[in-house]
Amino acid sequence: MSENTTPAGTAPTLLDRVPVVPVVVLHDVEHAVPVARALVAGGLPVIELTLRTPAALEAVERIAAEVPEILVGAGTIVSPRQAKEAADAGAQFLVSPGSTPSLLAAMDDTGLPSLPGVATVSEVLDLLERGWQEMKFFPAEASGGQGFLRAVSSPVPAARFCPTGGISPDNAPGYLALPNVGCVGGSWITPADALEAGDWDRVADLARAAAAL
Numbered sequence: 001m002s003e004n005t006t007p008a009g010t011a012p013t014l015l016d017r018v019p020v021v022p023v024v025v026l027h028d029v030e031h032a033v034p035v036a037r038a039l040v041a042g043g044l045p046v047i048e049l050t051l052r053t054p055a056a057l058e059a060v061e062r063i064a065a066e067v068p069e070i071l072v073g074a075g076t077i078v079s080p081r082q083a084k085e086a087a088d089a090g091a092q093f094l095v096s097p098g099s100t101p102s103l104l105a106a107m108d109d110t111g112l113p114s115l116p117g118v119a120t121v122s123e124v125l126d127l128l129e130r131g132w133q134e135m136k137f138f139p140a141e142a143s144g145g146q147g148f149l150r151a152v153s154s155p156v157p158a159a160r161f162c163p164t165g166g167i168s169p170d171n172a173p174g175y176l177a178l179p180n181v182g183c184v185g186g187s188w189i190t191p192a193d194a195l196e197a198g199d200w201d202r203v204a205d206l207a208r209a210a211a212a213l
Protein backbone atom coordinates (compact mmCIF):
# COMPACT_ATOMS: atom_id res chain seq x y z
CA MET A 1 0.00 0.00 0.00
CA SER A 2 1.38 3.39 -0.88
CA GLU A 3 1.53 6.23 1.58
CA ASN A 4 -1.38 8.63 1.91
CA THR A 5 -3.89 6.27 0.38
CA THR A 6 -6.86 5.42 2.55
CA PRO A 7 -6.80 1.80 3.65
CA ALA A 8 -9.93 -0.10 4.45
CA GLY A 9 -8.65 0.04 8.02
CA THR A 10 -9.76 3.60 8.48
CA ALA A 11 -13.50 2.97 8.66
CA PRO A 12 -14.25 5.65 11.23
CA THR A 13 -16.98 3.92 13.15
CA LEU A 14 -15.15 0.96 14.65
CA LEU A 15 -14.29 2.87 17.83
CA ASP A 16 -17.66 4.53 18.18
CA ARG A 17 -20.11 1.66 18.31
CA VAL A 18 -19.80 0.58 21.92
CA PRO A 19 -17.81 1.87 24.91
CA VAL A 20 -16.37 -1.58 25.57
CA VAL A 21 -15.40 -4.21 22.99
CA PRO A 22 -15.68 -7.65 24.60
CA VAL A 23 -12.48 -9.62 23.93
CA VAL A 24 -13.47 -13.27 24.05
CA VAL A 25 -11.35 -16.41 24.38
CA LEU A 26 -13.62 -19.25 23.35
CA HIS A 27 -12.70 -22.90 23.82
CA ASP A 28 -16.03 -24.53 22.94
CA VAL A 29 -17.52 -23.61 19.59
CA GLU A 30 -20.98 -24.43 20.97
CA HIS A 31 -20.64 -21.35 23.18
CA ALA A 32 -20.23 -19.01 20.22
CA VAL A 33 -23.84 -18.24 19.40
CA PRO A 34 -25.13 -18.08 23.01
CA VAL A 35 -22.33 -15.75 24.09
CA ALA A 36 -22.96 -13.48 21.11
CA ARG A 37 -26.69 -13.40 21.91
CA ALA A 38 -25.94 -12.61 25.57
CA LEU A 39 -23.77 -9.67 24.54
CA VAL A 40 -26.49 -8.36 22.26
CA ALA A 41 -29.05 -8.80 25.04
CA GLY A 42 -26.81 -6.78 27.35
CA GLY A 43 -26.47 -3.97 24.82
CA LEU A 44 -22.98 -4.68 23.46
CA PRO A 45 -23.48 -5.72 19.82
CA VAL A 46 -19.75 -6.18 19.10
CA ILE A 47 -17.56 -9.23 19.75
CA GLU A 48 -13.86 -9.78 19.21
CA LEU A 49 -12.93 -13.45 19.14
CA THR A 50 -9.27 -14.01 19.78
CA LEU A 51 -7.62 -16.45 17.40
CA ARG A 52 -5.88 -18.11 20.32
CA THR A 53 -7.99 -21.25 20.38
CA PRO A 54 -8.76 -23.89 17.75
CA ALA A 55 -12.47 -23.02 18.13
CA ALA A 56 -12.07 -19.36 17.22
CA LEU A 57 -12.44 -19.40 13.44
CA GLU A 58 -15.49 -21.63 13.50
CA ALA A 59 -16.93 -19.43 16.24
CA VAL A 60 -16.53 -16.41 13.96
CA GLU A 61 -18.23 -18.34 11.17
CA ARG A 62 -21.19 -19.39 13.30
CA ILE A 63 -21.75 -15.96 14.81
CA ALA A 64 -21.54 -14.31 11.37
CA ALA A 65 -24.15 -16.76 10.08
CA GLU A 66 -26.49 -16.93 13.07
CA VAL A 67 -26.28 -13.63 14.97
CA PRO A 68 -26.57 -10.89 12.36
CA GLU A 69 -27.28 -8.26 15.04
CA ILE A 70 -23.67 -8.41 16.27
CA LEU A 71 -20.53 -7.08 14.63
CA VAL A 72 -18.13 -10.00 14.79
CA GLY A 73 -14.40 -9.50 14.60
CA ALA A 74 -11.24 -11.54 14.98
CA GLY A 75 -8.48 -10.57 17.40
CA THR A 76 -4.96 -11.78 18.12
CA ILE A 77 -4.13 -11.58 14.41
CA VAL A 78 -0.40 -12.18 14.64
CA SER A 79 0.35 -13.49 11.15
CA PRO A 80 -0.68 -12.37 7.66
CA ARG A 81 -2.28 -15.78 7.04
CA GLN A 82 -4.63 -15.30 10.01
CA ALA A 83 -5.96 -12.07 8.53
CA LYS A 84 -7.11 -13.91 5.43
CA GLU A 85 -8.47 -16.88 7.39
CA ALA A 86 -10.49 -14.57 9.61
CA ALA A 87 -11.90 -12.70 6.62
CA ASP A 88 -12.76 -15.99 4.92
CA ALA A 89 -14.58 -17.11 8.08
CA GLY A 90 -16.78 -14.01 7.94
CA ALA A 91 -15.04 -11.63 10.33
CA GLN A 92 -16.24 -8.06 9.90
CA PHE A 93 -13.21 -6.44 11.52
CA LEU A 94 -9.69 -7.45 12.48
CA VAL A 95 -7.61 -6.63 15.55
CA SER A 96 -3.92 -7.24 16.09
CA PRO A 97 -1.75 -6.73 19.14
CA GLY A 98 0.95 -5.32 16.83
CA SER A 99 1.52 -3.65 13.49
CA THR A 100 4.31 -5.12 11.37
CA PRO A 101 4.36 -4.09 7.68
CA SER A 102 3.34 -7.56 6.49
CA LEU A 103 0.46 -7.73 8.98
CA LEU A 104 -0.76 -4.31 7.92
CA ALA A 105 -0.63 -5.29 4.25
CA ALA A 106 -2.51 -8.52 4.93
CA MET A 107 -5.19 -6.80 6.99
CA ASP A 108 -5.57 -4.11 4.37
CA ASP A 109 -5.83 -6.74 1.61
CA THR A 110 -8.95 -8.16 3.24
CA GLY A 111 -10.77 -4.86 2.72
CA LEU A 112 -12.03 -5.04 6.32
CA PRO A 113 -11.74 -2.32 8.94
CA SER A 114 -8.88 -3.15 11.28
CA LEU A 115 -7.27 -2.03 14.51
CA PRO A 116 -3.54 -2.71 14.45
CA GLY A 117 -1.77 -2.51 17.80
CA VAL A 118 0.66 0.19 18.90
CA ALA A 119 2.59 0.91 22.08
CA THR A 120 5.01 3.66 21.01
CA VAL A 121 4.74 7.11 19.43
CA SER A 122 6.74 5.97 16.39
CA GLU A 123 4.28 3.13 15.78
CA VAL A 124 1.41 5.62 16.05
CA LEU A 125 3.09 7.91 13.51
CA ASP A 126 3.81 4.99 11.20
CA LEU A 127 0.15 3.98 11.17
CA LEU A 128 -0.99 7.55 10.56
CA GLU A 129 1.41 7.78 7.60
CA ARG A 130 -0.12 4.61 6.20
CA GLY A 131 -3.65 5.97 6.56
CA TRP A 132 -4.88 4.39 9.80
CA GLN A 133 -6.36 6.83 12.29
CA GLU A 134 -7.88 4.27 14.60
CA MET A 135 -5.66 1.80 16.42
CA LYS A 136 -5.45 -0.48 19.40
CA PHE A 137 -3.21 0.61 22.28
CA PHE A 138 -1.78 -2.62 23.63
CA PRO A 139 -0.83 -3.65 26.26
CA ALA A 140 -2.43 -0.52 27.63
CA GLU A 141 -1.75 -0.70 31.34
CA ALA A 142 1.75 -2.11 30.88
CA SER A 143 2.65 0.53 28.27
CA GLY A 144 1.90 3.68 30.20
CA GLY A 145 -1.87 3.56 30.41
CA GLN A 146 -3.87 6.77 30.52
CA GLY A 147 -0.74 8.86 31.02
CA PHE A 148 0.68 7.70 27.69
CA LEU A 149 -2.55 8.47 25.82
CA ARG A 150 -2.93 11.87 27.46
CA ALA A 151 0.65 12.76 26.55
CA VAL A 152 0.21 11.63 22.94
CA SER A 153 -3.03 13.54 22.43
CA SER A 154 -1.34 16.94 22.25
CA PRO A 155 1.40 16.33 19.65
CA VAL A 156 -0.56 13.66 17.74
CA PRO A 157 -4.27 14.54 18.01
CA ALA A 158 -5.25 12.68 14.81
CA ALA A 159 -4.74 9.22 16.29
CA ARG A 160 -7.66 7.56 18.10
CA PHE A 161 -7.28 4.53 20.31
CA CYS A 162 -8.95 1.45 21.69
CA PRO A 163 -6.82 0.70 24.77
CA THR A 164 -6.75 -3.01 25.62
CA GLY A 165 -4.82 -5.08 28.11
CA GLY A 166 -5.43 -4.58 31.81
CA ILE A 167 -8.64 -2.60 31.39
CA SER A 168 -11.26 -3.17 34.08
CA PRO A 169 -14.60 -1.65 35.12
CA ASP A 170 -12.58 0.45 37.59
CA ASN A 171 -10.13 2.07 35.17
CA ALA A 172 -12.30 2.05 32.01
CA PRO A 173 -14.11 5.34 32.82
CA GLY A 174 -10.78 7.17 33.06
CA TYR A 175 -9.74 5.89 29.64
CA LEU A 176 -13.13 6.66 28.10
CA ALA A 177 -12.90 10.25 29.32
CA LEU A 178 -9.75 10.87 27.25
CA PRO A 179 -10.25 12.84 24.02
CA ASN A 180 -8.35 10.30 21.90
CA VAL A 181 -10.13 7.18 23.18
CA GLY A 182 -13.22 5.89 21.37
CA CYS A 183 -13.68 2.61 23.23
CA VAL A 184 -11.75 0.19 25.38
CA GLY A 185 -11.33 -3.56 24.93
CA GLY A 186 -11.52 -6.08 27.71
CA SER A 187 -12.00 -9.70 28.58
CA TRP A 188 -13.84 -9.15 31.85
CA ILE A 189 -17.28 -9.26 30.22
CA THR A 190 -16.87 -12.92 29.32
CA PRO A 191 -15.05 -14.58 32.24
CA ALA A 192 -13.82 -18.12 31.60
CA ASP A 193 -15.91 -19.58 34.44
CA ALA A 194 -19.11 -17.98 33.14
CA LEU A 195 -18.48 -19.40 29.65
CA GLU A 196 -17.66 -22.81 31.06
CA ALA A 197 -20.85 -22.84 33.12
CA GLY A 198 -22.95 -21.52 30.24
CA ASP A 199 -24.02 -18.66 32.50
CA TRP A 200 -25.32 -16.40 29.73
CA ASP A 201 -27.35 -14.29 32.17
CA ARG A 202 -24.13 -13.34 33.93
CA VAL A 203 -22.52 -12.42 30.60
CA ALA A 204 -25.55 -10.31 29.69
CA ASP A 205 -25.39 -8.58 33.10
CA LEU A 206 -21.67 -7.84 32.69
CA ALA A 207 -22.35 -6.54 29.18
CA ARG A 208 -25.14 -4.31 30.49
CA ALA A 209 -22.84 -2.79 33.09
CA ALA A 210 -20.08 -2.28 30.50
CA ALA A 211 -22.48 -0.74 27.99
CA ALA A 212 -23.42 1.85 30.61
CA LEU A 213 -19.82 2.99 31.15
Ligand SMILES: O=C(O)C(=O)C[C@H](O)[C@H](O)COP(=O)(O)O
Pocket: 023, 050, 075, 076, 077, 095, 096, 097, 138, 164, 165, 166, 167, 185, 186, 187, 188
Ligand atom coordinates in the same frame (compact mmCIF):
# COMPACT_ATOMS: atom_id res chain seq x y z
O1 LIG B 1 -5.60 -11.05 21.89
C1 LIG B 1 -5.24 -9.95 21.48
O2 LIG B 1 -5.34 -9.57 20.32
C2 LIG B 1 -4.61 -9.06 22.43
O3 LIG B 1 -4.00 -8.14 22.02
C3 LIG B 1 -4.76 -9.25 23.83
C4 LIG B 1 -6.14 -8.92 24.35
O4 LIG B 1 -6.67 -7.79 23.80
C5 LIG B 1 -5.98 -8.80 25.79
O5 LIG B 1 -5.45 -9.99 26.29
C6 LIG B 1 -7.23 -8.48 26.52
O6 LIG B 1 -6.77 -7.99 27.71
P1 LIG B 1 -7.41 -8.24 29.12
O7 LIG B 1 -8.73 -7.56 29.12
O8 LIG B 1 -6.42 -7.66 30.06
O9 LIG B 1 -7.54 -9.74 29.27
